[in-house]
Amino acid sequence: MYPASLQKLIESFRMLPGVGEKTAERYALLISEADETDVREFAQAMLDVREKLTHCRICGNLTESEECEICRNTDRNHRQILVVQSAKDVIAIERTGEYRGVYHVLNGLISTSKGIMPDDLNIDTLVRRASDCDEIILATSATMDGETTAMYLDRLLKDSNPDLLITRIAHGLPSGGMLDYADEITLMHALTDRRKMG
C-alpha cells in the first residue's frame, strides 16, 4: 500500500533484530524525511561495515585489519585470555577499564535448542592459544547456554593443558540489586560464592 520504494525499505528494516512491521514503518518514514547527507552516510556506513569488517584471526573479535587492536597491543597481558560470546561483550568489559589481558570471541554459544554445536564456534583457535597462556577467564553469560558453553570449555581446556588456571566470572547480586527482587538461582550463587569481608 505504500509507494514501492518505501515498502522495500520497510522490508529491509525488518531484518534487524526485534523490528516488526510498525517499527520498520517508523524507521522508513524517518529516512524519507531525513537530511539527504545523513541518509547517504547511513547507506555508505552500512556498505562499509559489510565490506571492511572481518574477524581477528587470533581472537575472533571484529576488526578492519587482519588482527584486532587489542591483539596487536603489546602493553596487554597476552597470557591472560577472557572468553566471551560476542564483540559486544568485549566492549562491555573494556568499558570497565579494569581488564588488561586479551580476549577470545566465540561468536556464539553452544545451544542445543538452536542447534549450535561446538564446531560452529571459534573454539579450535582457543585450544591452541590456551597451550601458551596462564589463565583463561570464562565470561560467557549467566544463562543456560552460557553455562553449558563454560562447562564444555572448562573440560576441553583442562584435557589439553592440566596446569592451566581456568576461572569463571562471579555470579551474584547485581550492583544496586535488591535482595527481594533477585531470583532464586542468583541468590543461590550469591550465597555459595560469598566472600570474607575486608
Add this chain to the structure above:
Amino acid sequence: MYPASLQKLIESFRMLPGVGEKTAERYALLISEADETDVREFAQAMLDVREKLTHCRICGNLTESEECEICRNTDRNHRQILVVQSAKDVIAIERTGEYRGVYHVLNGLISTSKGIMPDDLNIDTLVRRASDCDEIILATSATMDGETTAMYLDRLLKDSNPDLLITRIAHGLPSGGMLDYADEITLMHALTDRRKMG
C-alpha cells in the same frame, strides 16, 4: 572502541526514532554479519526512498509521482476528504477497507509544546480543497495535539465554507477494551457519544 566503520554505522542507526546506544549496537552488529546482497539492497532502498519519495501535490501523502495513487483513482469519492496527521495513518485507514473517499495528510499536528504552528502544516491546500467537497472527516489522534488541530481546522474550515459538513472520528472504548481499564477521558467520550442500539 569499535572499529571505525562499525562505530559510524552505530551513530547512523541512532538517528532512528527510539534507538539508543544498545539497540544501535545490536543493529550494526547484525548488518556486519548479514548476507551481502541483503545489505546492498538495504543501502539502496534507503537512497531510493530519500530520492524518489515526495509528497502528493494534492493531498500531501507520500508518493513517487506528482500525485498519489489515491488522488489519481477516479473510483474514489473525491468530495469526501479524511484529514490525518501522517502517511502512516492513511495506510491504517486503508487497511480497514471501509473508506472510499480521499485523504489529506497534514504532515504533523499543531503543538504549542513543540512549537509547531498551523503554518508549518499542509493546511493551505486543505482550505482550497474544502471549497469543492461535501464532507471533511477530521481523523487526527485523540491526543491533546490531535484535538487542538481538529478544533483549529473545524473553525478555519467553517469560516471558509459554512455549508461544509465537518465530522470528527468517534472516540470511545477500543474494540476488546475493558471498561475498568479505560481512562476517565475515554469513558467520558464513550458516554457522551453513546448511540441508540439496533
